[in-house]
Amino acid sequence: xxxxKKGDKYDLILDAAIRVFAKKGFYQSRVTDVAKEAxxxxxxxxxxxxxxxxxxxxxxxxxxxxxxxxxxRELREITGAKxxxxxxIEIHLSLFQANPDLAAVLQVxxxxxxxxxxxxxxxxxxxxxxxxxxxxxxxxxxxxxxxxIPVGLAKRFVFGALDEIISTWVTAGFKYDLRSYVQPVxxxxxxxxxxxxESIVKDTKIGGVSHEIAG
Amino acid sequence: xxxxKKGDKYDLILDAAIRVFAKKGFYQSRVTDVAKEAxxxxxxxxxxxxxxxxxxxxxxxxxxxxxxxxxxRELREITGAKxxxxxxIEIHLSLFQANPDLAAVLQVxxxxxxxxxxxxxxxxxxxxxxxxxxxxxxxxxxxxxxxxIPVGLAKRFVFGALDEIISTWVTAGFKYDLRSYVQPVxxxxxxxxxxxxESIVKDTKIGGVSHEIAG
Amino acid sequence: xxxxKKGDKYDLILDAAIRVFAKKGFYQSRVTDVAKEAxxxxxxxxxxxxxxxxxxxxxxxxxxxxxxxxxxRELREITGAKxxxxxxIEIHLSLFQANPDLAAVLQVxxxxxxxxxxxxxxxxxxxxxxxxxxxxxxxxxxxxxxxxIPVGLAKRFVFGALDEIISTWVTAGFKYDLRSYVQPVxxxxxxxxxxxxESIVKDTKIGGVSHEIAG
Amino acid sequence: xxxxKKGDKYDLILDAAIRVFAKKGFYQSRVTDVAKEAxxxxxxxxxxxxxxxxxxxxxxxxxxxxxxxxxxRELREITGAKxxxxxxIEIHLSLFQANPDLAAVLQVxxxxxxxxxxxxxxxxxxxxxxxxxxxxxxxxxxxxxxxxIPVGLAKRFVFGALDEIISTWVTAGFKYDLRSYVQPVxxxxxxxxxxxxESIVKDTKIGGVSHEIAG
DNA sequence: GATGAATGAGTTTTCATTCAT
DNA sequence: GATGAATGAAAACTCATTCAT
Numbered sequence: 001x002x003x004x005k006k007g008d009k010y011d012l013i014l015d016a017a018i019r020v021f022a023k024k025g026f027y028q029s030r031v032t033d034v035a036k037e038a039x040x041x042x043x044x045x046x047x048x049x050x051x052x053x054x055x056x057x058x059x060x061x062x063x064x065x066x067x068x069x070x071x072x073r074e075l076r077e078i079t080g081a082k083x084x085x086x087x088x089i090e091i092h093l094s095l096f097q098a099n100p101d102l103a104a105v106l107q108v109x110x111x112x113x114x115x116x117x118x119x120x121x122x123x124x125x126x127x128x129x130x131x132x133x134x135x136x137x138x139x140x141x142x143x144x145x146x147x148x149i150p151v152g153l154a155k156r157f158v159f160g161a162l163d164e165i166i167s168t169w170v171t172a173g174f175k176y177d178l179r180s181y182v183q184p185v186x187x188x189x190x191x192x193x194x195x196x197x198e199s200i201v202k203d204t205k206i207g208g209v210s211h212e213i214a215g
Numbered sequence: 216x217x218x219x220k221k222g223d224k225y226d227l228i229l230d231a232a233i234r235v236f237a238k239k240g241f242y243q244s245r246v247t248d249v250a251k252e253a254x255x256x257x258x259x260x261x262x263x264x265x266x267x268x269x270x271x272x273x274x275x276x277x278x279x280x281x282x283x284x285x286x287x288r289e290l291r292e293i294t295g296a297k298x299x300x301x302x303x304i305e306i307h308l309s310l311f312q313a314n315p316d317l318a319a320v321l322q323v324x325x326x327x328x329x330x331x332x333x334x335x336x337x338x339x340x341x342x343x344x345x346x347x348x349x350x351x352x353x354x355x356x357x358x359x360x361x362x363x364i365p366v367g368l369a370k371r372f373v374f375g376a377l378d379e380i381i382s383t384w385v386t387a388g389f390k391y392d393l394r395s396y397v398q399p400v401x402x403x404x405x406x407x408x409x410x411x412x413e414s415i416v417k418d419t420k421i422g423g424v425s426h427e428i429a430g
Numbered sequence: 431x432x433x434x435k436k437g438d439k440y441d442l443i444l445d446a447a448i449r450v451f452a453k454k455g456f457y458q459s460r461v462t463d464v465a466k467e468a469x470x471x472x473x474x475x476x477x478x479x480x481x482x483x484x485x486x487x488x489x490x491x492x493x494x495x496x497x498x499x500x501x502x503r504e505l506r507e508i509t510g511a512k513x514x515x516x517x518x519i520e521i522h523l524s525l526f527q528a529n530p531d532l533a534a535v536l537q538v539x540x541x542x543x544x545x546x547x548x549x550x551x552x553x554x555x556x557x558x559x560x561x562x563x564x565x566x567x568x569x570x571x572x573x574x575x576x577x578x579i580p581v582g583l584a585k586r587f588v589f590g591a592l593d594e595i596i597s598t599w600v601t602a603g604f605k606y607d608l609r610s611y612v613q614p615v616x617x618x619x620x621x622x623x624x625x626x627x628e629s630i631v632k633d634t635k636i637g638g639v640s641h642e643i644a645g
Numbered sequence: 646x647x648x649x650k651k652g653d654k655y656d657l658i659l660d661a662a663i664r665v666f667a668k669k670g671f672y673q674s675r676v677t678d679v680a681k682e683a684x685x686x687x688x689x690x691x692x693x694x695x696x697x698x699x700x701x702x703x704x705x706x707x708x709x710x711x712x713x714x715x716x717x718r719e720l721r722e723i724t725g726a727k728x729x730x731x732x733x734i735e736i737h738l739s740l741f742q743a744n745p746d747l748a749a750v751l752q753v754x755x756x757x758x759x760x761x762x763x764x765x766x767x768x769x770x771x772x773x774x775x776x777x778x779x780x781x782x783x784x785x786x787x788x789x790x791x792x793x794i795p796v797g798l799a800k801r802f803v804f805g806a807l808d809e810i811i812s813t814w815v816t817a818g819f820k821y822d823l824r825s826y827v828q829p830v831x832x833x834x835x836x837x838x839x840x841x842x843e844s845i846v847k848d849t850k851i852g853g854v855s856h857e858i859a860g
Numbered sequence: 861g862a863t864g865a866a867t868g869a870g871t872t873t874t875c876a877t878t879c880a881t
Numbered sequence: 882g883a884t885g886a887a888t889g890a891a892a893a894c895t896c897a898t899t900c901a902t
Contacts, residue, residue, distance in 0.1 A: 009883095027242040031876060032885095041884040043878075052876065066428045091426060098427040146406075153380075153399050160379025161372045168371060184368050191361075192407030212313040213281050224865085246893060256867045261894065439862095457672040461897060462864095471863040473899075482897065496858045521856065528857045576836075583829050586813055587806045594805025595798075614798050621791075622837030641736060642743040643711050654886090676872060686888045691873065867899080878888080 010048045013038045014062060017055045022104035026056055056105075063102055064128060067095055071131055081139030086186045088135055089162070090179070096166050097178040104170045132158050136193070145193045158189060225263045228253045229277060232270045237319035241271055271320075278317055279343065282310060286346055296354030301401045303350060304377070305394070311381050312393040319385045322378065347373050351408070360408045373404060440478045443468045444492060447485045452534035456486055486535075493532055494558060497525060501561055511569030516616045518565060519592070520609070526596050527608040534600045562588050566623070575623045588619060655693045658683045659707060662700045667749035671701055701750075708747055709773065712740060716776055726784030731831045733780060734807070735824070741811050742823040749815045752808065777803050781838070790838045803834060 016038035020029045031052055035042045049055050074091055078084045096103040132155040139145030165185070169178050231253035235244045246267055250257045264270050289306055293299045311318040347370040354360030380400070384393050446468035450459045461482055465472045479485050504521055508514045526533040562585040569575030595615070599608050661683035665674045676697055680687045694700050719736055723729050741748040777800040784790030810830070814823050 030874095035885095042876090042886095043884055044882085046877070047882070063428055070426055070428070095426045095428065102428060149403060150399060153396065154403070156379045156383055157376045157403060160375040160377070160382075162375070163379060164371045164375025165368075167375075181368070184365065188364060188369070188372060188407050192403050213278055213285070213310065213317060245891090257893090258868065258895075259866055262865070267893070460895095465864095472865095472897090473863055474861085476898070477861070493858055500856055500858070525856045525858065532858060579833060580829060583810075583826065583833070586809045587833060590805040590807070590809025590812075591802045592805070593809060594801045597805075598801055611798070614795060618794060618799070618802060618837050622833050641715055641740040643708055643715070643740065643747060675870090687872090688874075688889065689887055692886070697872070863900100863902085865899105865901100867896100869895105869897100871895080872893090874890105874892085876888100876890100878886105879884100880886100881884085 009038075009040060009044060013040065013045055013048055014055070014058055018059055018063075018101045018105055021056065021059070022101035026105075059102075059105060063106070068128060068131070070095065071128075075131070075135075080144075081135055081142050082144050082190070084135045085139065085189070086182075088132060089158075089185050089189075090182045092162055093166075093178045093182055093185075096169075100170070100174045103166055129155055129159055139193065149193060154193065157192075161185065161189075224253075224255060224259060228255065228260055228263055229270070229273060233274055233278075233316045233320050236271065236274070237316035241320075274317075274320055278314075278321075283342060283346070285310065286343075290346075290350075295359075296350055296357050297359050297405070299350045300354065300404070301397075303347060304373075304400050304404075305397045307377055308380075308393045308397055308400075311384075315385070315389045318381055322382050322385050344370050344374055354408065364408060369408065372407075376400065376404075439468075439470060439474060443470065443475055443478055444485070444488055448489055448493075448531045448535055451486065451489070452531035456535075489532075489535055493529075493536070498558060498561070500525065501558075505561070505565075510574075511565055511572050512574050512620070514565045515569065515619070516612075518562060519588075519615050519619075520612045522592055523596075523608045523612055523615075526599075530600070530604045533596055559585055559589055569623065579623060584623065587622075591615065591619075654683075654685060654689060658685065658690055658693055659700070659703060663704055663708075663746045663750050666701065666704070667746035671750075704747075704750055708744075708751075713772060713776070715740065716773075720776075720780075725789075726780055726787050727789050727835070729780045730784065730834070731827075733777060734803075734830050734834075735827045737807055738811075738823045738827055738830075741814075745815070745819045748811055752812050752815050774800050774804055784838070794838060799838065802837075806830065806834075 013034065017029075017034045020034050020037050023029075024033070031045060032042050034055065035045055038045075045055070049058060071088070071091055075084055075087060078087050133151050136145055136149075136151050136154050136158075140147050140149075140151075162185070165181055166178065169176065228249065232244075232249045235249045235252050238244075239248070246260060247257050249270065250260055253260075260270070264273060286303070286306055290299055290302060293302050348366050351360055351364075351366050351369050351373075355362050355366075377400070380396055381393065384391065443464065447459075447464045450464050450467050453459075454463070461475060462472050464485065465475055468475075475485070479488060501518070501521055505514055505517060508517050563581050566575055566579075566581050566584050566588075570577050570581075592615070595611055596608065599606065658679065662674075662679045665679045665682050668674075669678070676690060677687050679700065680690055683690075690700070694703060716733070716736055720729055720732060723732050778796050781790055781794075781796050781799050781803075785792050785796075807830070810826055811823065814821065
């Protein structure tokens with residue numbers, strides 16, 4: 001199951017990095033902290049990773065890849081779009097529940113590093129977002145999801161809502177069970193995505209105010 | 216209208232910091248970069264701010280406070296919950312559209328600093344979230360929003376979705392007009408929050424799988 | 431009595447400097463601390479003193495000069511060497527008792543600055559030391575002080591002992607009355623300087639051990 | 646004989662610090678000066694010392710401790726108080742003669758830092774002073790030193806005189822041999838401390854003049 | 861003369877990375 | 882492969898001094 005081709009220490013260090021980055025943040029973490037957490041010498045890290053940045057990049061590459069594997073495997077045997085959607089929410093929250101440190105790193109660091117590691121994370125993240133998009137598209141084809149919702153917007157919605165729930169849970173110190181949100185989240189989205197096409201807010205006038213915060 | 220009590224340079228530096236942090240990220244930014252951007256000497260920054268961290272903290276304190284002022288002022292004259300909700304979405308997206316650099320800092324840095332500046336941002340952010348909560352509660356009282364949606368969850372939903380939309384826009388380089396999302400976002404939430412009480416996904420079975428990503 | 435030729439502020443600042451340097455030490459003191467203590471603006475200091483070093487130098491020049499004036503005036507009317515010696519001790523300790531801050535600066539800073547301001551202090555200090563030397567020489571001429579004591583050594587002795595007593599008093603926080611030491615100090619020196627010529631320790635063998643502390 | 650438990654570099658850096666501080670004074674010395682003198686990189690200093698202050702503190706702790714060891718060892722085999730006293734003077738001056746840089750640091754920096762490092766030096770210095778005190782007390786018990794001299798005062802006298810002699814020698818640039826002062830110093834103190842009890846200056850009138858230098 | 865905001869050179873300290881063992 | 886002591890470039894921050902008002 002594990003790819004040990006890169007040696008025991010590779011995973012040992014990567015998992016130590018996840019714990020350390022989760023606790024202190026990437027820029028607040030020292031390479032020597034990761035080394036201590038992994039029980040190896042500082043120099044050993046450089047035998048497996050090019051530099052400190054490569055540690056963060058590898059977390060995304062390795063862990064998001066693993067996560068996408070899990071998603072694909074679990075979703076493969078489910079057919080209906082609604083059920084797939086519910087399963088997706090469940091896996092997502094369960095995954096983070098089971099890997100709180102990874103959750104913290106992905107939630108927090110993925111944001112701040114957006115500029116410096118754009119090239120690395122984007123494609124991985126895009127593939128992840130596309131999983132939701134595919135489910136929504138399937139739902140629209142099946143006629144269970146409204147067609148007047150842009151898929152691009154909807155998938156960001158789902159991602160954003162999950163993101164916020166997880167962020168709150170991370171910030172709150174992993175105190176409650178994330179999986180208790182599976183059902184409410186599903187219900188809310190189903191209400192939003194499903195049903196008849198016409199807009200409820202069609203006549204709400206949206207004024208074009210330009211707000212510039214004093215600078 | 217502006218509080219110039221702290222001197223011209225205070226705002227000059229703070230706005231320079233927003234631009235610099237937005238472009239390079241807080242930890243990637245040098246104090247000397249901010250000084251150059253503001254057109255002052257490095258030391259001048261320390262006449263107005265205790266240290267580099269204080270720059271970031273002050274951005275939150277000053278700008279979120281200003282934003283909340285705008286929200287409160289604009290929402291005051293609107294009565295219906297639905298209309299308030301729509302207005303809230305509009306102001307939020309307009310505000311960021313008008314202040315892209317601030318958006319970038321708030322979206323990106325607010326995340327990563329979550330641990331180190333918990334105490335500072337939390338209360339401000341909470342007041343912001345509470346604005347949404349109040350609107351949703353009002354809507355439930357008016358009977359236009361479903362009562363079976365926990366307010367705490369709903370407000371995170373709205374925040375999360377807006378957050379994700381803005382993040383995408385930030386990451387994409389501010390290329391499109393954020394305000395074009397006002398109507399779709401409103402419509403989607405109205406669909407989700409409004410209408411009858413019973414759940415559409417009430418019978419979707421949620422299995423209790425525990426996913427631990429190999430570590 | 432006061433030389434106001436240099437303006438009120440000159441003395442105001444100099445005395446503030448004495449208090450500040452006494453409390454925090456020269457290098458630990460900020461120019462702005464002195465300005466605040468004097469109740470003037472930072473820039474004003476530079477109207478009266480060339481730079482920070484000049485403040486310290488001026489303390490020596492002004493205050494030691496004043497001290498030497500006092501010594502000369504008071505000693506002028508005393509004739510006997512023994513009585514002069516006793517008076518000298520008394521003035522010295524009384525002077526410091528009356529000017530504890532000045533004492534602190536002279537005792538502590540005079541040492542550490544020895545290298546950087548050699549040129550300034552030395553001649554002043556030498557004149558001060560010479561006062562003791564003259565008294566001892568007069569005593570030897572009068573036949574009340576032993577002739578087998580080198581004057582250069584004896585005057586350092588007196589200076590050193592007074593110095594140590596004052597230093598202890600400074601370090602102890604000016605808690606006791608320095609003048610209570612006048613009599614014991616006089617007695618001890620009189621015992622040492624006065625009387626018959628032959629040495630009591632003439633036969634104590636002094637070995638030539640070279641102690642180098644491990645480095 | 647040496648405690649190399651802290652590594653070669655520890656002593657290498659400490660001795661370089663002594664030389665540099667002796668030459669330029671603590672506050673005038675740059676950390677990079679010490680590093681260059683020791684032949685190590687700037688950062689290496691921080692592997693062995695917490696910060697620049699710690700360098701100075703460690704000089705006292707290490708070197709005064711070593712000095713006290715030498716004193717105790719050498720004095721152990723001498724029985725008579727007079728002989729012990731003479732030996733003490735000899736060791737003290739020999740020690741500084743052999744370690745002029747250390748002398749400079751101890752004489753000059755120990756003074757100026759008195760406030761900021763009170764806690765560190767005081768106990769060490771006290772133990773040193775107590776060595777003299779013990780000898781004087783022994784002498785009083787043996788009946789070779791006058792009983793009417795307060796030990797607390799006498800030990801400060803000895804320390805002060807030696808201190809002044811060494812300071813002069815330091816300031817003069819180590820030009821002459823400090824050990825040439827051993828015999829004169831001994832002789833003078835023996836005259837002062839030894840012999841009959843009654844005071845020679847018992848009838849010198851000490852007036853209570855209060856001298857405040859114009860401020 | 862007096863002010864005090866602004867300056868920027870100069871310092872301490874940190875920490876990712878290297879490399880001899 | 883593994884180590885961890887040593888490195889030194891880089892960055893935050895300080896504060897004596899200046900000068901426009």
